[in-house]
Amino acid sequence: xxxxxxxxxxEGRTPYPVGLLLAGRRVVVVGGGQVxxxxxxxxxxxxxxxxLISPATTPAVQAMADAGELTWHARxxxxxxxxxxxxxxxxxxxxxxxxxxxxxxERERVFCSRSDDASAxxxxxxxxxxxxxxxxxxxxxxPRHSAALRDAIVGGLRDGxxxxxxxxxxxxxxxxxxxxxxxxxxITVRGRRLLADADVVVADRLAPRxxxxxxxxxxxxxxASKIPYGRQMAQEAINRALIEHAQxxxxxxxxxxxxxxxxxxxxxxxxxxxxxxIPVTVVPGISSxxxxxETxxIPVTHRGLTQEFTVVSGHVGPDDPRSxxxxxAVAGMSGTLVLLMAVDKIGAIAAKLVEHGRxxxxxxxxxxxxxxxxxxxxxxxxxTVATVVEAEAVKPPAVIVVGDVVNVLAAAFRR
Ligand SMILES: C[S@@+](CC[C@H](N)C(=O)[O-])C[C@H]1O[C@@H](n2cnc3c(N)ncnc32)[C@H](O)[C@@H]1O
Numbered sequence: 001x002x003x004x005x006x007x008x009x010x011e012g013r014t015p016y017p018v019g020l021l022l023a024g025r026r027v028v029v030v031g032g033g034q035v036x037x038x039x040x041x042x043x044x045x046x047x048x049x050x051x052l053i054s055p056a057t058t059p060a061v062q063a064m065a066d067a068g069e070l071t072w073h074a075r076x077x078x079x080x081x082x083x084x085x086x087x088x089x090x091x092x093x094x095x096x097x098x099x100x101x102x103x104x105x106e107r108e109r110v111f112c113s114r115s116d117d118a119s120a121x122x123x124x125x126x127x128x129x130x131x132x133x134x135x136x137x138x139x140x141x142x143p144r145h146s147a148a149l150r151d152a153i154v155g156g157l158r159d160g161x162x163x164x165x166x167x168x169x170x171x172x173x174x175x176x177x178x179x180x181x182x183x184x185x186x187i188t189v190r191g192r193r194l195l196a197d198a199d200v201v202v203a204d205r206l207a208p209r210x211x212x213x214x215x216x217x218x219x220x221x222x223x224a225s226k227i228p229y230g231r232q233m234a235q236e237a238i239n240r241a242l243i244e245h246a247q248x249x250x251x252x253x254x255x256x257x258x259x260x261x262x263x264x265x266x267x268x269x270x271x272x273x274x275x276x277x278i279p280v281t282v283v284p285g286i287s288s289x290x291x292x293x294e295t296x297x298i299p300v301t302h303r304g305l306t307q308e309f310t311v312v313s314g315h316v317g318p319d320d321p322r323s324x325x326x327x328x329a330v331a332g333m334s335g336t337l338v339l340l341m342a343v344d345k346i347g348a349i350a351a352k353l354v355e356h357g358r359x360x361x362x363x364x365x366x367x368x369x370x371x372x373x374x375x376x377x378x379x380x381x382x383x384t385v386a387t388v389v390e391a392e393a394v395k396p397p398a399v400i401v402v403g404d405v406v407n408v409l410a411a412a413f414r415r
Pocket of ligand 1 (some may be wrong): 170181182206256257258259260261262263286287288289291339340341342367368369370371373396397398399
């Protein structure tokens with residue numbers, strides 16, 4: 001048998017992909033060697049009425065004939081063999097025979113795949129594989145490239161590293177998924193898998209937007225930040241949306257920025273769903289409180305420098321009656337202080353910390369839109385931070401880090 005030649009480049013003759021339903025339809029294979037041996041199993045699986053025309057076959061092909069999986073005509077090809085055929089595969093080692101079959105196929109308008117000369121073919125066989133009911137077929141114009149891509153895709157499907165929408169693998173319910181700090185690569189593998197299975201996604205403003213762009217068209221995306229009403233009403237509306245969609249049989253992913261349980265109201269949503277009898281899965285996320293400083297070159301702990309880090313919300317100021325933070329105690333700690341939602345109130349917070357004993361020259365770093373392309377870091381001290389934030393027009397979202405860790409990696413992390 002002659003070695004198969006590579007497919008010519010698809011340039012200028014883009015193949016049109018199609019899945020042929022061949023069950024019960026006459027398919028003719030000319031040549032019973034190695035190529036036929038490789039291609040026949042898929043044709044047998046298709047249920048085609050398979051006719052092999054070849055004076056000789058490999059033992060494996062003979063076994064297929066013996067098993068009744070195809071009809072073997074043990075003779076050379078002759079004109080007229082394609083009568084009534086829907087598809088023909090040419091794989092003999094005689095170029096003249098192959099050309100004659102091609103000519104008849106052209107005349108009879110039967111799509112013809114040629115293993116010896118792809119440029120003379122009217123159909124190209126893709127590199128194909130199957131996993132869990134899916135057929136993967138790859139045509140690149142280069143058989144090796146096609147096979148490598150096919151192997152990567154089928155392998156990825158099998159080992160789960162390639163996230164797919166596995167239909168109905170999830171019953172109705174809710175998953176509270178931490179989306180990480182903003183870079184779409186920083187969601188967990190589990191979070192990404194569940195997202196790929198979602199019927200409905202209720203997304204936060206800080207959830208990675210790029211992940212939403214990847215969702216299939218039929219997935220309903222609800223932008224939680226656009227839900228009207230005040231803060232509390234909005235949360236009730238979100239809870240209601242989660243519950244109602246789950247009750248309607250949908251698998252709902254609540255995609256949050258960072259981690260669902262770090263100032264993310266994940267607990268409230270879990271309780272609301274539990275009360276309505278909705279099953280909930282919680283998928284941790286990488287919290288901005290640690291990762292945003294990290295991507296700006298700040299470790300929240302460093303041996304010999306700090307033995308603690310404290311994460312505090314600054315959404316209400318220290319003198320606000322709604323504040324439940326013991327700012328005196330926070331000021332008395334020597335370790336790292338990480339402030340979230342604190343841009344607006346940083347002046348009052350810094351003043352309170354200094355008032356209760358934290359030195360005014362304590363280093364401060366503000367990291368805005370961390371892990372995204374727009375990330376920026378602004379440095380100050382507790383004494384200067386209010387002025388610097390205003391002068392530099394720092395805007396939320398930002399993580400503010402207070403403590404000596406701010407400069408500990410400065411030598412290695414100049415920006
Ligand atoms: C409502 S809290 C949610 C925190 C989130 N659950 C987490 O674990 O990161 C929102 C605050 O997180 C911080 N934040 C979240 N993503 C950020 C980012 N990419 N860059 C800077 N700060 C961020 C900001 O302080 C923002 O105001």
